[in-house]
Amino acid sequence: xNAFIDFIMGxxxxxxxxxxxxxxxxxxxxxxKDVNARESYVYxxxxxxxxxxxxxxxLIPFFPQSTKQSPIFYSISYIFHLLLFIVPIFLMSHIVxxxxxxxxxWMALDDGVADIxxxxxxxxxxxxxxxxxxxxxxxxxxxxxxxxxxxxxxxxFITGFLAYHQFFLYRWMVIAHVISGEMMLxxxxxxxxxxxxxxxxxxxxxxxxxxxxxxAKDW
Amino acid sequence: xxxxxxxxxKSPVVKEKNTDEAVESGLAKxxxxxxxxxxxxxxxxxxxxxxxAYVETCxxxxxxxxxxxxxxxxxxxxxxxPAGKVKQTIWGMLEKKGEVSIDFLRRAVHIAQTECxxxxxxxxxxxxxxxxxxxxxxxxxxxxxxxxxxxxIQDTVNSHSATMxxxxxxxxxxxxxxxxxxxxxxxxxxxxxxxxxxxGADVMYSVIAPEPKFQAGLLYQAATIMHAAGIxxxxxxxxxxxxSNMAMFTGDNEISGRIARAFYETAARLKVKRxxxxxxxxxxxxxxxxxNRWIGWAMPPFEVVHALEFYHELLTEGRITIxxxxxxxxxxxxxxxxxxxxxxxxxAREVTNMxxxxxxxxxxxxxxxxxxxxxxxxxxxxxxxxxxxxxxxxAKADQLRATGAEVLIAPCHNCHSGLEDIxxxxxxxxxxxxxxxxxxxxxxxxxxKPGEPGELK
Numbered sequence: 115x116n117a118f119i120d121f122i123m124g125x126x127x128x129x130x131x132x133x134x135x136x137x138x139x140x141x142x143x144x145x146x147k148d149v150n151a152r153e154s155y156v157y158x159x160x161x162x163x164x165x166x167x168x169x170x171x172x173l174i175p176f177f178p179q180s181t182k183q184s185p186i187f188y189s190i191s192y193i194f195h196l197l198l199f200i201v202p203i204f205l206m207s208h209i210v211x212x213x214x215x216x217x218x219x220w221m222a223l224d225d226g227v228a229d230i231x232x233x234x235x236x237x238x239x240x241x242x243x244x245x246x247x248x249x250x251x252x253x254x255x256x257x258x259x260x261x262x263x264x265x266x267x268x269x270x271f272i273t274g275f276l277a278y279h280q281f282f283l284y285r286w287m288v289i290a291h292v293i294s295g296e297m298m299l300x301x302x303x304x305x306x307x308x309x310x311x312x313x314x315x316x317x318x319x320x321x322x323x324x325x326x327x328x329x330a331k332d333w
Numbered sequence: 334x335x336x337x338x339x340x341x342x343k344s345p346v347v348k349e350k351n352t353d354e355a356v357e358s359g360l361a362k363x364x365x366x367x368x369x370x371x372x373x374x375x376x377x378x379x380x381x382x383x384x385x386a387y388v389e390t391c392x393x394x395x396x397x398x399x400x401x402x403x404x405x406x407x408x409x410x411x412x413x414x415p416a417g418k419v420k421q422t423i424w425g426m427l428e429k430k431g432e433v434s435i436d437f438l439r440r441a442v443h444i445a446q447t448e449c450x451x452x453x454x455x456x457x458x459x460x461x462x463x464x465x466x467x468x469x470x471x472x473x474x475x476x477x478x479x480x481x482x483x484x485x486i487q488d489t490v491n492s493h494s495a496t497m498x499x500x501x502x503x504x505x506x507x508x509x510x511x512x513x514x515x516x517x518x519x520x521x522x523x524x525x526x527x528x529x530x531x532x533g534a535d536v537m538y539s540v541i542a543p544e545p546k547f548q549a550g551l552l553y554q555a556a557t558i559m560h561a562a563g564i565x566x567x568x569x570x571x572x573x574x575x576x577s578n579m580a581m582f583t584g585d586n587e588i589s590g591r592i593a594r595a596f597y598e599t600a601a602r603l604k605v606k607r608x609x610x611x612x613x614x615x616x617x618x619x620x621x622x623x624x625n626r627w628i629g630w631a632m633p634p635f636e637v638v639h640a641l642e643f644y645h646e647l648l649t650e651g652r653i654t655i656x657x658x659x660x661x662x663x664x665x666x667x668x669x670x671x672x673x674x675x676x677x678x679x680x681a682r683e684v685t686n687m688x689x690x691x692x693x694x695x696x697x698x699x700x701x702x703x704x705x706x707x708x709x710x711x712x713x714x715x716x717x718x719x720x721x722x723x724x725x726x727x728a729k730a731d732q733l734r735a736t737g738a739e740v741l742i743a744p745c746h747n748c749h750s751g752l753e754d755i756x757x758x759x760x761x762x763x764x765x766x767x768x769x770x771x772x773x774x775x776x777x778x779x780x781x782k783p784g785e786p787g788e789l790k
Contacts, residue, residue, distance in 0.1 A: 149383075151381075158626070178457075179458070180400070180458040180460070183399050183458075249395060251409065252393070254395075255395055308390065309390040316386050317462045319383065319462065320462030320464060321462065328673060328675060329675055330700045332456065332457050
């Protein structure tokens with residue numbers, strides 16, 4: 115059992131990060147190769163200017179019409195996506211671990227603040243889940259996997275929160291936290307979480323089709 | 334059987350949908366083998382990473398729903414939302430690996446051909462920019478290959494295939510109509526010509542087949558405007574004069590390509606400098622962005638100028654002048670294929686303000702305007718679907734009503750016809766006009782003498 119725990123806490127962390135990063139890079143390379151081989155017409159639309167214009171326009175809160183029409187969802191979604199990166203990267207306990215391994219460190223969030231932000235992430239995920247059940251047009255599209263995706267993101271935050279507060283089974287909570295975090299990282303390139311890199315590409319395409327050929331805005 | 338029930342059970346609304354004899358007789362001939370092979374052939378061989386990205390990254394967030402005229406017109410029924418339509422078509426096909434039932438296909442062809450105008454408004458509401466119109470066109474492609482395309486629109490494609498125009502207009506009828514309009518116009522304007530097959534003219538003027546078929550007055554108006562402006566223009570007498578392209582909307586890409594090729598080859602034969610087209614949106618989409626690509630041109634081999642742009646040019650250069658501005662209050666409908674499709678919305682407003690005294694905008698407008706509900710081949714599916722089209726256009730009617738305008742300008746044939754239906758069905762008490770109608774009504778119809786350059790002011 116201890117060997118298993120050592121593996122989870124040690125090499126598996128590296129493996130998870132490698133799969134996450136290399137998986138995304140591989141995915142990107144495969145998409146580009148596939149475009150070259152099968153859909154090179156895409157390049158007759160694509161321009162850097164219109165691609166970046168569209169991506170940036172959609173990063174500005176409440177700039178696109180769609181975001182103005184669903185302000186609550188977008189507000190929560192913006193905050194959620196930001197915190198998804200900010201909380202784990204600037205968490206003191208994570209920085210300590212990185213420091214032990216690489217002797218590098220950076221500014222950390224105050225633990226109390228991180229604690230609240232973790233709750234915000236969990237709240238956002240609960241909101242997404244409830245929205246899936248309550249809003250008819252979302253419910254219509256929702257399948258079981260959509261809840262699984264929510265759960266996969268929620269687990270590292272929930273277990274992290276519980277582990278930090280040491281409410282119960284501290285040791286097991288830490289293990290669950292590490293496993294669920296690794297699982298999330300590993301799944302990113304192979305699931306719809308890959309929108310992390312695919313969405314900028316689809317945006318670039320539609321931004322270019324609209325901007326370059328249609329001479330219209332796409333936001 | 335169990336499959337059919339399962340699909341129905343998943344959908345909260347099972348309304349009896351219209352169908353027609355072409356769809357039904359096509360469905361009756363299908364075998365499970367053919368369905369499976371056709372779907373998989375199209376989805377595997379005719380798509381690529383773009384399709385993959387669209388189906389694999391959609392997070393099912395439902396934000397596209399807000400964009401869709403059909404969703405809004407049907408009390409926010411989720412089965413009319415863009416992603417909802419993808420769920421009932423593409424997702425189902427992928428999930429079952431092409432082994433879908435006849436009922437599934439009956440629903441799929443209905444959705445793709447009559448419940449989506451491929452207007453691309455939803456692409457502007459998806460945070461990832463997923464283009465549901467592209468996916469619906471793929472469904473149409475599958476339905477075309479399965480030969481279950483609705484009757485009326487298939488007939489226009491058959492006409493394209495046989496005559497290179499949409500409405501079975503025979504060559505002699507075409508020439509005769511032009512000469513008839515020329516003759517009539519010459520009673521009013523001395524020396525007016527509709528020059529046929531003139532080589533090396535500045536402008537080839539092209540129209541869609543409904544103009545000679547039943548709106549010949551529009552040819553008269555266009556000739557008058559050309560005449561007054563002193564344009565060196567011509568119209569082709571041979572097939573290739575029709576710029577419309579219904580095959581583009583049934584997934585019959587091969588015929589769509591033939592149409593575009595005949596069109597450009599006609600312009601090449603006449604050695605014209607550029608092509609000006611009448612007030613049609615889908616024809617612009619075909620010649621500016623779709624047909625040209627099918628035959629290997631990223632951008633059209635000729636400069637293609639939509640009527641809106643051309644009017645703008647004539648008015649700003651002073652080639653035509655307005656005698657007295659149009660008095661009634663007008664509003665303007667931005668056709669998807671020239672606003673969201675070519676960014677001509679601001680120009681359209683400038684032209685409208687140059688010829689009309691009182692203009693009120695509708696909301697939403699420009700790129701965000703609601704589709705007319707007729708475009709993308711929907712109106713071309715014909716009478717069997719008109720009743721539901723009117724229900725599906727309710728939000729459009731509300732948008733029009735809110736303007737309080739007396740006249741509705743629709744610079745696109747499809748929009749014009751669809752909006753006339755809406756105005757009648759919803760008692761909107763509006764007159765639907767082309768921009769050319771108003772320009773013709775208000776311009777100074779000076780007499781141009783051959784040999785004189787167009788008088789520039």
